[in-house]
Amino acid sequence: MLRLKLSLQLLLVILTTLLLSYCAWFPSVQELPYQRVKTWGGKGETIGKFNEPTGVAVSESELFTSDSRNARIQVFDFDGNFLRLIGTPGDKTGQLGRPMHLTVANDELYVADYFNDVIQVYTLQGRFLRAIGRPGAGPGEFNAPSGVAVASNGDLFIVDFYNQRIQQLDANGVFIRQWGTPGKTGVWAGEFNYPTDVAVAADGTLYVADGYNDRVQVFSPNGEFSHKWGGPLAINIVGAFNGWFATVTGISLGPQGNVYVADFYNDRVQKFKPDGAFLNVFDLSVQESIKAPTHTAIAVVVAEDGTVFVADYANHQIQKWQPDEQKNER
């Protein structure tokens, strides 16, 4: 009898553990859906076309897009109307090699230039201001910078992709500190495996898209590791369930502080609370009942009104998404 009681207790413990794991690792959608309201672009070199868009950023009323292989930034209004070009191709000062993720801060445009190993800074109208950094693996040096974020005090957080680290520089480009170590990848807290993008909250909390680790890592304003998410234990377990990732390529914060993540191989954007709790997901690959090419969601940004813009790599286009108001009203 005692043995049966113990067996039942053990079974109960196992079932409870499984149930808790299921709730934690297979969360359900917590919001009403988003809907795609517009797409524009297509492959090409002419105005309004793209050749591998890889970055998006917004000002109050304009969308800045990184037209990567065309080595230029294209600026649009929020309805997709072309406004102007920024940058010319090349490897000289002020020229663009391979622009990747973008950030708009303090009325300036920051461009991570992957081929020229610098952060290029322009006015929002397109006048070149300065370049930050140089090639290398030392402090303030980059090997393929892929993303940049700017704190409220002007400090820069730069994703140094091939050096497996995030660097914090002051507004003049002077090194302050780093997370991760050049030449070293890892799955434990504070280690990276080809980080791709970064976002910083108003309070200085740092969110890192830890690309090939298939997770998001968060660091508190004092620089200490805070938390991480992405699959069981967030230790590079790839998957297509809600809250899991298959190569994280972009990250952005919304006006409410929620975290939007470009989940490249899963062709989707996922939305989380700042603590990593899963909120929502939308699939980019399906368009008008046609299954579009895969490898779509590479970069994401959120405007002040909650509109989400996504750089769709495979289809060479920009997608505009909004919360489904009709469903929200029901």
Added chain:
Amino acid sequence: MKKLILLTVINLLWSTTLFAAGTQYNLRVDGLSCPFCAYGIEKKLIKTEGVASVTFDLEKGLIKVKVGEGVILTEAQLKRLVDDAGFTLRSMSKQFL
């Protein structure tokens, strides 16, 4: 003898045409996961003298490297470039354009 000379001339013209158009190297690479890493390999290849263009197909893990007239890339050279970018060259083939 005339036939031999004619054949030699034709052969010479043919190979010159091939040579002038350049060569394409098709590289199969393991671990080519996203544009970020593919761009890393491209960045190294494009700095190699004589390389005219680099394109890739993520789905197939394939990189196509076009080189100009008279440029020859060795498998060891390409393997080193891919290794330096953090990936593994699985196989290589080349075709004349």
